[in-house]
Amino acid sequence: MLLRTTRRRLFTLASMVLLVPVVALAHHSYTAEFDTTKPIKLSGVLTRVEWANPHIWLYLDVKDDSGKVTNWGFSASPPGMLQRRGITKSSLKLGDVLTITGHRAKDGSNNASGNVVTFPDGRDARIGQDQALNPTEGAPDAGKKR
């Protein structure tokens, strides 16, 4: 029940986030670490979460066509920025089968950016730092209602 409530809350928040045209994060140069010409989408079992700065890392055991399992790492937003959006460490459950989209690490290792995560029930949540590629130039002026 608690899990269901948490998931519902996460879904609501994720929906809110997805409705926002430019959400953001990342203090690091995204393009220095990830190759935007190499998008990647992988599904696997969540084996590890590093809920740490400057960016959280999620690890999936991904099985290829031959049955070989490789552990892939995905770099997402900083913990604080996710928490402020309502996504907490408990939102990410070890053992869940997740699908993550992002861009491969420039060094060709089994690492990538984790920009959007799809949960087992099909819900998407934007968790990544890719929005830094299109940062918002300026913020609303004082007095404007948002």
Place this chain on the structure above:
Amino acid sequence: MSTVKGRIFLLLIASLGAAQLLAGQSIPRMPDGKPKFSGVWAGPAFLHVVGPDDTDTPRVTSFDRSRMAPFLPGAEAKFFQKPTGDLLHDDPTALCLPDGHPRKALAPYAQQIFQTGDSVVILYEYMHFFRVIPIGKPHPADVELTFMGDAVAKWDGDTLVIDTIGLREWTLSASNGWHSDALHTIERLKHIDPTTVSYEITIDDPKIFTRPWSQTFQMKLHPTWALLEQVCEENNRCQGGNCTPSESQKAK
């Protein structure tokens, strides 16, 4: 007739009263009557749409090019410095170096303000930086150039005005260029309502721009927030594009 006039008069009085109430919606004040800014704020780099559980949405925020003044002759190249391939130059924060003022104020992290009668302290969650800003004092005669600069404050009515100099040449904001060591900023904080503050910042860089220019943002008070720990070096796994394997990847 006189009854109608009387009703209109009463309505007018009531409307004026309501308008006054809205306009002067009692903002928090210090014992000396000055506006109070103490609390944990979502700064300019948030959408300020408060969701369930006091949530908000951070986003990378930079200054708007269209707000900037024209460049001085030759200064555009100084501002938009070409990448060199050296992260120390191209993206110092990727090496966990400070972003400095005023970029710090535009970082998508919370900031906490403590206020006394004679000073304002701003704690920035991102990289744990701080500014201790005396109210009513001048800048020292000889200011060392630093990432955060030397800041002093004064009151202009209900507006807190923070004047900062002594900033080393560094990046102006996340996706803007480089300011010079002559940068001088003026920040003006004023309550719009009890939980919303107008944050106007003037960028005065006489080595880069032909004149000072300003941009206005908002800050939103989040009563349930507390500053979080943010240690950049903790797990900086792909610094410079070279990823170190995690424990789970080593075991495979």
